[in-house]
Amino acid sequence: MLMHDPWIDGRTVADAGWARIIRTSPSNGTQIASVAAGTAETVVAAIAAARIAFDARIWADMPGSARGKVLSRMADLMERDLDTIAQLEADEAGKTIAGGRGETEWGIELLRYGAALAWNLSGKAFSDGGPDNLGLVLHHPRGVVGMITPWNFPIVTLMQKLPYALAAGCSVVVKPSEMTSGTTLMLARLASEAGVPPGVFNVVTGEGSVVGEAMSTHPGIDMMSFTGSTAVGRRIARHAADRIRPVALELGGKGANIVFADADLDAAAKGAVAGFTLNKGEECCAGSRLLVQESIAEDFGRRVAEAAARVRLGTGEHADMGPLISAAQMEKVLAYVQSGLDQGARLLTGGTRVTEGGLADGNYVAPTVFVGARPGMRIVDEEIFGPVTAIIPFKDAADAIRIANSTGYGLANGVWTSNLDTAMVVVRRLRSGTTYVNTYLETAPQLPFGGLKDSGLGRENGIEGLSEFLETRAAFIRL
Numbered sequence: 123m124l125m126h127d128p129w130i131d132g133r134t135v136a137d138a139g140w141a142r143i144i145r146t147s148p149s150n151g152t153q154i155a156s157v158a159a160g161t162a163e164t165v166v167a168a169i170a171a172a173r174i175a176f177d178a179r180i181w182a183d184m185p186g187s188a189r190g191k192v193l194s195r196m197a198d199l200m201e202r203d204l205d206t207i208a209q210l211e212a213d214e215a216g217k218t219i220a221g222g223r224g225e226t227e228w229g230i231e232l233l234r235y236g237a238a239l240a241w242n243l244s245g246k247a248f249s250d251g252g253p254d255n256l257g258l259v260l261h262h263p264r265g266v267v268g269m270i271t272p273w274n275f276p277i278v279t280l281m282q283k284l285p286y287a288l289a290a291g292c293s294v295v296v297k298p299s300e301m302t303s304g305t306t307l308m309l310a311r312l313a314s315e316a317g318v319p320p321g322v323f324n325v326v327t328g329e330g331s332v333v334g335e336a337m338s339t340h341p342g343i344d345m346m347s348f349t350g351s352t353a354v355g356r357r358i359a360r361h362a363a364d365r366i367r368p369v370a371l372e373l374g375g376k377g378a379n380i381v382f383a384d385a386d387l388d389a390a391a392k393g394a395v396a397g398f399t400l401n402k403g404e405e406c407c408a409g410s411r412l413l414v415q416e417s418i419a420e421d422f423g424r425r426v427a428e429a430a431a432r433v434r435l436g437t438g439e440h441a442d443m444g445p446l447i448s449a450a451q452m453e454k455v456l457a458y459v460q461s462g463l464d465q466g467a468r469l470l471t472g473g474t475r476v477t478e479g480g481l482a483d484g485n486y487v488a489p490t491v492f493v494g495a496r497p498g499m500r501i502v503d504e505e506i507f508g509p510v511t512a513i514i515p516f517k518d519a520a521d522a523i524r525i526a527n528s529t530g531y532g533l534a535n536g537v538w539t540s541n542l543d544t545a546m547v548v549v550r551r552l553r554s555g556t557t558y559v560n561t562y563l564e565t566a567p568q569l570p571f572g573g574l575k576d577s578g579l580g581r582e583n584g585i586e587g588l589s590e591f592l593e594t595r596a597a598f599i600r601l
């Protein structure tokens with residue numbers, strides 16, 4: 123069994139006194155890791171290490187290009203260890219091996235992009251034309267950043283923060299999910315091997331209610347960057363408000379995948395199924411509402427249901443979709459399915475746990491497609507975080523936009539059409555941080571990512587993602 127202990131000031135801190143959290147495999151129930159349940163004191167020690175490192179300014183005052191080189195080296199080391207990282211990610215988070223690999227590769231991509239941004243840190247000089255004055259706009263690292271990440275994409279959710287914060291010159295304390303701490307600890311070791319100085323990247327394992335709470339209320343944290351549920355995000359925002367500190371929040375979503383009759387329906391059907399089964403639907407951008415134009419709704423629904431029924435469950439090389447993260451999450455998803463039935467929706471396919479074919483010990487739920495769904499039903503309004511979608515017919519673009527905008531969330535949505543005008547109307551009118559056009563869940567590191575409404579505050583990736591970790595200061599110089 124793997125031992126996951128906090129990483130503070132450049133080394134593993136093993137303390138026999140900690141309680142342990144036992145992580146079991148989502149695919150077969152065996153014990154895979156013993157995770158140290160850090161305490162408030164552990165958090166204080168990690169923040170102190172991060173503060174000392176930041177104030178020593180070895181990392182913060184290094185030229186951006188030098189930080190960029192270290193981050194590039196870390197990306198090289200991730201590539202060296204790709205197989206091990208991907209396997210651990212798959213084991214802990216219940217992914218297929220292809221899913222673990224894909225996530226690790228995307229994490230490397232984000233790290234390389236962050237490394238490149240470190241070379242491009244810049245300020246501005248301002249002059250009103252007079253010979254006797256000069257204004258400077260300067261960007262400084264925010265200081266010690268607290269990061270809290272969820273279990274669904276442990277590497278990517280971290281890599282949408284860490285490279286940018288490190289490129290900016292910050293020191294960080296990370297609290298990964300207690301269910302998936304392994305890869306974050308692995309990355310901390312690789313960062314150290316690459317040359318990130320001790321104390322700049324610390325990891326405290328443990329429960330959110332203890333470690334996360336201690337971190338987000340601690341006066342030594344200059345900024346909180348959180349990815350997780352809207353409920354916990356609200357709590358973190360309140361703590362940040364008490365101390366007037368910046369906070370970045372990547373929260374839940376309820377994506378609408380909108381299919382117009384004039385779309386390439388083969389591609390749309392494929393995209394629709396991937397939209398709610400990728401990472402078993404444990405995906406903040408999942409297309410868990412499938413809005414289909416009335417004239418094709420029945421045919422398209424049948425097509426999607428047939429493709430969904432062909433999705434192969436398991437974790438091996440030939441599997442498409444892994445088990446849900448935990449038995450509790452599986453029960454939650456199955457309760458949503460029941461609520462859909464109770465509220466009058468009808469199942470086209472799925473809706474049950476799958477135990478056949480050697481899957482009895484895993485948390486497998488069949489890809490599930492509902493019809494007869496409408497806003498007001500829980501399966502349409504609430505984030506399910508499982509492989510479930512609900513088909514909702516619409517008349518025209520205005521109707522689709524109205525339905526898509528009807529939840530509290532505003533993270534990511536998609537539109538499928540061969541008409542660019544229709545696509546642009548939808549892109550402009552959706553209250554959505556990201557809109558995919560004729561694709562779903564595809565993006566680039568250069569594109570800022572984040573939510574509107576209850577889906578969050580701030581942006582990750584792109585230049586905007588770097589800016590979150592910089593504070594802007596000005597100087598006015600009388601010459």
Ligand code: NAD
Binds near residue numbers: 330335350
């Ligand atoms: P969660 O909010 O329960 O937990 C997220 C993290 O917060 C975990 O590390 C957890 O231990 C910690 N936490 C729990 N209680 C805390 C507290 N009181 N104070 C501080 N930290 C605490 O979410 P989850 O179940 O791990 O993840 C699923 C959620 O994350 C979904 O809502 C999903 O949409 C969201 N998510 C959003 C994005 C995005 O980029 N917008 C990406 C991935 C996941």
